Amino acid sequence: MNSLWTVMSFTMRTKLRNKAFLITTLVLAILLVVVGNLPTLLNKLESDKATKVGYVQGNHDELIQGLTVYYAKQEKPEVALVASNSEESLKTKLDDGDIKGYVTFEDNAAVGFPDVVYHAKSSLGSSTAQSLTLGLQVVKNDLVVKGLGLTPEQEALLNAPVTVKQEQVRFTNEAGKTPEEEGTAIGMTYIMIILLFMAVMITGQLIATEITAEKSSRVMEIIVTSVSPLKQMFGKILGTFVVGVTQMAILVSALVLNLVQQHNIDALKDMGVDLGAVDPKLIVFAVFFYLTGFFLYATLFAAVGSIVSRTEDLGQAILPITMLTLAGFYIAIFGLSHPEHAFIRICSFIPFFAPFLMFLRIGLTEPPVWEIALSIGILLAAIVLIGWLSAKIYRTGVLMYGKRPSFKELFKAMKAYKV
Incomplete structure (x- = not known):
């Protein structure tokens, strides 16, 4: 048993005195300090400013007005619409960094709603494009509902959100875990x-x-x-x-x-x-x-x-x-x-x-x-x-x-x- 302890203590002393081990531990500890404060850092880095998206004034103003109302209802609006006189001026603003992108509309008689194109410096997956898609879907639904001549009560019933709560099923007497848990x-x-x-x-x-x-x-x-x-x-x-x-x-x-x-x-x-x-x-x-x-x-x-x-x-x-x-x-x-x-x-x-x-x-x-x-x-x-x-x-x-x-x-x- 004494020899076992001797080997243990020798191994421990060798490792704990090793400069590489100490430096590695210190570096990892510093990195974890940063990781531990990452939630706060992410909150501070998260921008509350809405993404500026341009459009040509006088082109499908009804849709633009509907989008403006949609984003105004959000606690933290994701998009701020910026008017311009022409697509050329929108390209200039995009190049100067005044806007992140702009939208154009192309009539589509087959579906009764224009096709929308979001122009940006990168065409890869954009959260702004997804946000515009959701907003325009809401605008389209509102326009269709108004065309049907429904009463305000019927409109409210149709637009009432569906709530789905999540709860873990437990097969014991214990309660299921909440989403936070x-x-x-x-x-x-x-x-x-x-x-x-x-x-x-x-x-x-x-x-x-x-x-x-x-x-x-x-x-x-x-x-x-x-x-x-x-x-x-x-x-x-x-x-x-x-x-x-x-x-x-x-x-x-x-x-x-x-x-x-x-x-x-x-x-x-x-x-x-x-x-x-x-x-x-x-x-x-x-x-x-x-x-x-x-x-x-x-x-x-x-x-x-x-x-x-x-x-x-x-x-x-x-x-x-x-x-x-x-x-x-x-x-x-x-x-x-x-x-x-x-x-x-x-x-x-x-x-x-x-x-x-x-x-x-x-x-x-x-x-x-x-x-x-x-x-x-x-x-x-x-x-x-x-x-x-x-x-x-x-x-x-x-x-x-x-x-x-x-x-x-x-x-x-x-x-x-x-x-």
Whole structure:
């Protein structure tokens, strides 16, 4: 046990004194401070000024008047209409930056309503064009209704908006999540997925790199005479884990301390996110899946690092693990908008993807208790099995030099050792 602690403490001191590690942590913390204040920054950068759109005066003035009334009813008008004498003068204003675009009308007797063209410097997807489309649709409906000679009561009934409220169905006695709670859950799930991905990629590669560097410098031959290979492996994993958790604690604190500022809380509420609506059970699951995901991948990185003799070959050796991590991350990103998809449900039982996907399902949906228990059981069993297998590989690999051993050579060597 003393030797295990010695390896842990040495790994921790080495990492915490590393200038690159400290600089990286500082830079990431500064970036997260900016991210934590992003809601307020976005609110301040959001322009309340309406987009100026030109039109030729005297051309379909009835439609222009209807659009003017439509935008006047908005709390924050999206468009401000600017009159001009000709299309040439509109082009000049567009070139000078006085307007963002202008509209022209072409009569269409077949539909009884003119075709409208929005001219701008870029024809790519424009929110202004979409806003004009909605506004003109309202104007067209008003003109058709007036032509039918309906009473004011009938017009009011026809134009009354239809309200559709969203509510999550819960199959327990608990109430369904409100839109604010769902928005908060999505945000927390997204952050958890990114943190787990960062932890696996950064700390896992640190473990593999350190082990390979010790082998390539022949320091490993000295270490194994005083510390058993198994204590080396788990000491490095636990030491790197403590360092990784410390780094994550600093980064999460930098983010949370800024998000809980009142100006950011108000800005988030405007976006439909309420930090006070975070479910405590979701935090517990976040910590659990973070820990299990880290140890699952850390043992794999340690095992692969032990069979590589040169650091130049490490990138190729850990590529399969990196691809597994990327697959879990991108499937989870897909699952944010499709949490009930059959593919997501199936993958949530695969141990390499479970830390990402089962947490996502818990955060965004209501999976049955037996599915959660089954996924966690498979994940814990996989950690034990992969940990045992990685220990055998590590014990064998740290003393095998030269070219990377084949699976047959590795298997024969592993049979000689018992773990």
